[in-house]
Amino acid sequence: NAGVTQTPKFRILKIGQSMTLQCTQDMNHNYMYWYRQDPGMGLKLIYYSVGAGITDKGEVPNGYNVSRSTTEDFPLRLELAAPSQTSVYFCASSPRGGVTFQETQYFGPGTRLLVL
């Protein structure tokens, strides 16, 4: 299993540009999450999904959009990039549910985004 993978690893955007951060997991997890981590800070939840076709906002959703058409993929879309979106973005997945109700979130390696 590759676990949770993210692309790209690093990207520089100009103000106003758009991009999609890709996240894929091969563990058949229903739950997926997007967090951002600003320098020296904790992680803030942007959006999450409890299954294909279902998404919901987290703490800091403004400026972002998500979709979940398959169990494996959970892309994060940035429209009209702003310097305030400079951050490291982590995707995570969790097997929540089922008999064991395992809640552990497994994180991807992150995407470092710089908006200039």
Place this chain on the structure above:
Amino acid sequence: GENVEQHPSTLSVQEGDSAVIKCTYSDSASNYFPWYKQELGKRPQLIIDIRSNVGEKKDQRIAVTLNKTAKHFSLHITETQPEDSAVYFCAASRGNQGGKLIFGQGTELSVKP
């Protein structure tokens, strides 16, 4: 909504000493409390977690305690080693909100040889 406060923000100990990191949470309905370790430039990795129906959990040199009445939980690392140096994050979540984790601000632990 939930708010998680973590202290201290930095902690320096000598190798072999113990380290304690404390977190408080605001939402009494929170019932799952994981701790993550993040090395520089790497992803967060779960090191231990505890549910609200348990007061203490231990895994080798790492232990977590939970006081539901006071709404605080702590991470204890004994016999610290240089490889324990990292940033540690606590988090809290409610079981009925999609497993959303609210993270503390992090503690940078430095273990000096």
